[in-house]
Amino acid sequence: MLNPGKAVKVTIYLSEGSTHHGVPIYSSILDFLFYRGIAGATVTKGIAGFGADHHMHSSNLIDISDHLPIKIEFIESRETVDAILGKLEEMAGTGLVETQETNIAKAAQTSRARPKVQPEHLKIEGKAQMMRIYLSEEDRWNGKPLYKALVEAMRANDIAGVTVYRGILGYGAHRRIHQDESLFSSHRSSLMLSAIDTAEKLRAFLPMVDQMVEEGLVVFSDVDIIKYAYRAPDAPKEAASPAHDADAE
Amino acid sequence: MKEQFSGRMVRVHFGEDDRWQGKPLYEAIVARCKELDIAEVIVFRGIEGFGSGSRIRRSGHWTFSKDAPIQLSIIDTDEQIARLLPILGTMVEEGLVATSTVDAIRYRRSSASS
Structure with a gap:
């Protein structure tokens, strides 16, 4: 659970149509964040924008676009973000990943403890x-x-x-x-x-x-x-x- | 609804062409387990293997051979498994029955889900 105080906000910018193993990237990233027990994440869809390729993408009806900008945001502790950032960068492909120091004034309330899994890939014997x-x-x-x-x-x-x-x-x-x-x-x-x-x-x-x-x-x-x-x-x-x-x- | 118990897992190995009173042995065992209200039963068909008698069993796709190795996995409490084991003893003429201790958690849908 997140506590009030210092935290990190991560924002990932993607294109709606980009896929990872046939699934929209935003959806596999969202699943990944869920599986790793991230406190919460939000996906928002832009109505217009442009990215690294400098093509303007808009929701103009004439060219029905599946390349609208998608933004995924979540806030977590520094340790949790550091633990998953490498994998996120890999999943985001050509998209942009931004981290930002932030401050939690009031933490969201949960009714149940969230799963905490140690991610280290241990050698087992x-x-x-x-x-x-x-x-x-x-x-x-x-x-x-x-x-x-x-x-x-x-x-x-x-x-x-x-x-x-x-x-x-x-x-x-x-x-x-x-x-x-x-x-x-x-x-x-x-x-x-x-x-x-x-x-x-x-x-x-x-x-x-x-x-x-x-x-x-x-x-x-x-x-x-x-x-x-x-x-x-x-x-x-x-x-x-x-x-x-x-x-x- | 979540229910934890400590129990036993039984694994029974035999061949797909083994029969019990005219029907496939694995079907007969599953039906018997259901009568005894055993918690969980699943039957797997192997692609190759050998067991007692050292006959190689294969599930030949082209020959429609029916003698593939079969493995049943049965899970329940110690008491339930104790009721089942003598029955398995009479039904399985040639094969292997192995048991192991397990910790189990059973999830069930209920109207008042917790």
Whole structure:
């Protein structure tokens, strides 16, 4: 929760039409901020403007524009901003990112504690935990499949790895049997997400699961990590395959 | 609604062509679990594997082979799993049943959501 006093205001300027993996950039940035537990963020759409390319973009009806300026603003503590700024700059692509010292006179009130996840990508060895989340393929969160949103949220919080499995038959909290009738048309299967990381990081992620999963089962078990390797951006190729099946029960 | 409990996970491994009273064994087990009101059951089909008897099982896409490896994952409290295990013992003729201890959280939609 933000406290009155010094803070940082971050403003990101984008073009409405710019996309990141097929999704509007502003929407993936907003999801990222949410997953990382940012206190609040606002997206505003401009009616006219120009950016680095010096093209004037306006909402003139004659050329229906999908390049209107978009502005995302949020206010957070200096540490939180520093922790996510690198990733934000990468996500903003050609857009402009501005930070500004600000002062909070009155903090917004929240009814519940927000999730606080330690983002450091730790090297894990030995004891770890596996978190399995059971849900239905039909479950949705903010207009997208819940399993996808959970994977994105785990990725945003640097959970070491997650795999989604589709069951061919199953039932869960709602007692409806899900059967994968046709290989090609079923979107109603039972799903299981399996994620491995340290107990602390998975427990820290749990408040996010609380917020996103309305119906389902989450199961924790202890595992021993035998090998954990991941490919750093410039590491040689033979360096890695995620040892994600170190399931020692 | 959020409910925490400590329980057990059972994983049962066998082949897709294994049968119980004329129907696929995995369907029979899921139906039996439902009768016992077991909390969570999910069936996975593997793409390759081997188990007891060391026959390699494959889900051949082109041959329509039905002998893919099957894994059931069943989760509930210790008491519920204790009721289920003897039944699994009679139903699974050839296969592997493994259990492990888990901490579970169950989320349920309720009219008065917390």
